[in-house]
Amino acid sequence: MRKPYTILVVRTGKEALAFSVWPQVVPLLLLLGALTAGVVFYPQAQRQEHERARTRSLEEQALQLQEHLTSLEAQVQSLRQRAGVAHPKALAKPQASGSSVPSDSAQRLQSAQVRLVALATDFTQQVRPELEKVLAEEAARPWGLPLRKMNRLSSHFGGRRNPLGAGYEEHNGLDLSSALGTPVYATAPGLVVEAGWAAGYGNRVVVNHGYGFYTLYGHLSKIYVQTGRSIARDHLLGAVGSTGRSTGSHLHYTIFHHGQAVNPMAYMPPLPLAE
Numbered sequence: 001m002r003k004p005y006t007i008l009v010v011r012t013g014k015e016a017l018a019f020s021v022w023p024q025v026v027p028l029l030l031l032l033g034a035l036t037a038g039v040v041f042y043p044q045a046q047r048q049e050h051e052r053a054r055t056r057s058l059e060e061q062a063l064q065l066q067e068h069l070t071s072l073e074a075q076v077q078s079l080r081q082r083a084g085v086a087h088p089k090a091l092a093k094p095q096a097s098g099s100s101v102p103s104d105s106a107q108r109l110q111s112a113q114v115r116l117v118a119l120a121t122d123f124t125q126q127v128r129p130e131l132e133k134v135l136a137e138e139a140a141r142p143w144g145l146p147l148r149k150m151n152r153l154s155s156h157f158g159g160r161r162n163p164l165g166a167g168y169e170e171h172n173g174l175d176l177s178s179a180l181g182t183p184v185y186a187t188a189p190g191l192v193v194e195a196g197w198a199a200g201y202g203n204r205v206v207v208n209h210g211y212g213f214y215t216l217y218g219h220l221s222k223i224y225v226q227t228g229r230s231i232a233r234d235h236l237l238g239a240v241g242s243t244g245r246s247t248g249s250h251l252h253y254t255i256f257h258h259g260q261a262v263n264p265m266a267y268m269p270p271l272p273l274a275e
């Protein structure tokens with residue numbers, strides 16, 4: 001039989017401890033030691049790895065956030081241009097050392113926060129109110145034909161031969177040849193400001209759409225609205241006729257913008273019936 005080993009544990013300032021172990025037990029002790037090390041140190045390593053992964057993920061998120069912000073800033077800039085807002089007013093710019101790229105996720109997140117606040121302020125205080133004005137003006141803008149049925153465009157906008165006499169005259173609208181009684185609809189929402197007889201136009205309706213836009217519908221055989229009435233787009237205004245200075249059943253349609261008659265052809269899709 002082999003002799004037992006003696007294991008000495010030396011303690012500073014204290015008596016040494018001595019253990020006697022049999023050689024057969026040594027591998028078991030080594031195994032136990034290895035297991036203890038595993039139980040104590042492995043989770044620590046795992047925690048560190050977990051921390052590193054968390055940091056990496058945070059950095060990726062911060063980078064993604066910055067990319068999204070850059071894309072959002074570009075979109076707001078495009079809306080800003082479409083709304084006619086030229087330059088941002090002095091807004092809080094990211095404080096971080098100018099053009100240098102933030103080096104860690106904490107800095108990136110901080111910079112993203114500053115950019116987000118600036119973007120939200122810019123959007124709500126400048127871009128959005130301007131966009132709403134543009135959209136409101138677009139909603140008030142006359143669009144399309146005031147008739148669902150017409151035969152032909154009998155007279156263009158601009159200079160033309162006087163249909164009732166000699167010489168030339170300026171025609172301030174379009175003449176849309178159509179059957180007597182054909183319904184006439186408003187080409188934009190607005191307020192009826194004239195509904196009755198006027199020299200030349202006969203029975204006519206004038207609608208104020210705001211933003212400098214007015215539309216006039218002339219030579220009507222019937223008028224279905226009263227002055228002062230608020231109407232929606234496509235509201236029934238009257239019926240085609242030949243009242244006033246007219247040579248046949250047609251609708252005279254004028255669009256005024258800031259007091260000037262403009263070509264209604266610019267306010268409708270291309271006419272398939274146009275000559």
Ligand SMILES: [Zn+2]
Nearest residue numbers: 173174175252
């Ligand atoms: Zn006319």
